[in-house]
Amino acid sequence: MDETTGTLYGPEELDLAARNHAMPLEALRYDLTPAGLHYLLIHYDIPDVDPAIWRLAVAGAVETPLSLSLEDLRARPRVSAAVTLECAGNGRTLMEPRAISQPWALGAVGNAEWTGTPLAPILREAGMSPDAVDVAFAGSDHGLEGDIEQDYERGLPAAEALREDLLLAYEMNGQPLPPQHGFPLRLVVPGWYGMAHVKWLRQIRVLEEAFAGYQNVQSYRIRAAEDDPGRPIQRIQVRSLLLPPGHPTFQPRVRHADPGRIEVRGRAWSGSGAIVNVAFSADGGRTWIDSELGPEPTPGAWRSWTAVWHAEPGEHELCCRATDASGATQPMEPDWNVGGYTNNAIQRVPVVVAARR
Numbered sequence: 188m189d190e191t192t193g194t195l196y197g198p199e200e201l202d203l204a205a206r207n208h209a210m211p212l213e214a215l216r217y218d219l220t221p222a223g224l225h226y227l228l229i230h231y232d233i234p235d236v237d238p239a240i241w242r243l244a245v246a247g248a249v250e251t252p253l254s255l256s257l258e259d260l261r262a263r264p265r266v267s268a269a270v271t272l273e274c275a276g277n278g279r280t281l282m283e284p285r286a287i288s289q290p291w292a293l294g295a296v297g298n299a300e301w302t303g304t305p306l307a308p309i310l311r312e313a314g315m316s317p318d319a320v321d322v323a324f325a326g327s328d329h330g331l332e333g334d335i336e337q338d339y340e341r342g343l344p345a346a347e348a349l350r351e352d353l354l355l356a357y358e359m360n361g362q363p364l365p366p367q368h369g370f371p372l373r374l375v376v377p378g379w380y381g382m383a384h385v386k387w388l389r390q391i392r393v394l395e396e397a398f399a400g401y402q403n404v405q406s407y408r409i410r411a412a413e414d415d416p417g418r419p420i421q422r423i424q425v426r427s428l429l430l431p432p433g434h435p436t437f438q439p440r441v442r443h444a445d446p447g448r449i450e451v452r453g454r455a456w457s458g459s460g461a462i463v464n465v466a467f468s469a470d471g472g473r474t475w476i477d478s479e480l481g482p483e484p485t486p487g488a489w490r491s492w493t494a495v496w497h498a499e500p501g502e503h504e505l506c507c508r509a510t511d512a513s514g515a516t517q518p519m520e521p522d523w524n525v526g527g528y529t530n531n532a533i534q535r536v537p538v539v540v541a542a543r544r
């Protein structure tokens with residue numbers, strides 16, 4: 188049952204939830220999310236790609252179209268970066284009324300180390316048109332969405348595609364990309380929501396007009412109503428999460444802790460600047476203290492934080508609220524939109540603290 192709408196989750200949502208798993212929140216303890224605990228979002232099926240014959244095509248408005256093998260890409264400059272990926276639908280089930288789609292609670296996030304070669308030099312070598320407007324990135328995965336048969340394909344504005352920090356990644360946490368994370372190659376766009384990080388990449392197309400593909404024009408837009416064309420989703424909004432302390436019951440997942448000093452830990456990230464503060468509350472957001480921030484991470488990766496909670500017997504609600512260098516801070520309540528996207532409202536974790544023994 189969905190507590191907010193009082194309606195049952197349907198089999199379609201259950202199917203998606205089982206295919207595309209979240210990162211369990213206790214995995215917030217790892218600075219680099221182990222691949223098996225990183226969240227997954229796969230629109231269609233994981234495609235069958237033979238790396239021996241696979242090529243990356245660079246096509247469209249370029250002087251010299253390219254066809255690159257995995258060996259060609261591996262022979263190019265090698266760069267590694269820790270990058271926080273978050274699905275734009277993270278927090279969807281906490282918005283009311285809910286959108287029927289991948290039913291994320293809060294775990295659609297992970298912070299892996301991606302290794303690959305920078306994209307921008309490849310675009311320059313291909314002689315990208317100075318009149319380029321967008322660059323479209325196509326995956327090998329194929330399916331139907333909104334009655335349109337398509338390969339998953341998402342466009343980026345040309346200026347974003349030319350950023351020096353975008354990677355064509357062939358490794359995750361020092362291992363070849365796992366099939367579910369885009370083997371043999373994926374795009375990594377630090378600071379942008381997950382939909383831009385195209386997996387199973389097979390073609391890069393430079394366009395002198397705006398990309399009109401489904402994932403840019405119909406989907407992944409912030410819309411106030413069904414007939415609102417809306418605006419495309421781009422950068423990750425500031426957010427923090429805490430690692431729920433104590434221990435859960437199997438079902439429902441109510442948390443229990445012993446009274447006393449508890450060090451509450453978490454992570455915070457934003458696509459619009461470094462994290463400058465994470466506030467912590469043990470009373471549902473009525474009063475706040477500043478947490479202690481961990482070392483400043485490399486751009487695009489999440490930052491750790493800790494706060495000390497002196498837990499008294501009774502019922503409590505733990506919350507955290509991050510602020511980034513642009514001055515953006517997390518709202519107390521979600522900002523509703525049709526697709527249930529970019530909900531960065533503060534997390535609320537009820538904890539029952541036992542009586543003193």
Ligand SMILES: Nc1nc2c(c(=O)[nH]1)N[C@H]1C(S)=C(S)[C@@H](COP(=O)(O)O)O[C@H]1N2
Pocket residue numbers: 225226227228229230231272273274275325326327328339367368369380381382383384385386387388
């Ligand atoms: N080709 C392709 N790329 C894709 C997707 C997809 O379904 N197909 N899903 C996107 C979405 S919506 C997200 S949130 C991220 C998830 O990446 P992950 O599964 O590696 O965590 O991949 C993106 N790249």
Ligand SMILES: [Mo]
Pocket residue numbers: 228273274275276381382
């Ligand atoms: Mo996503």
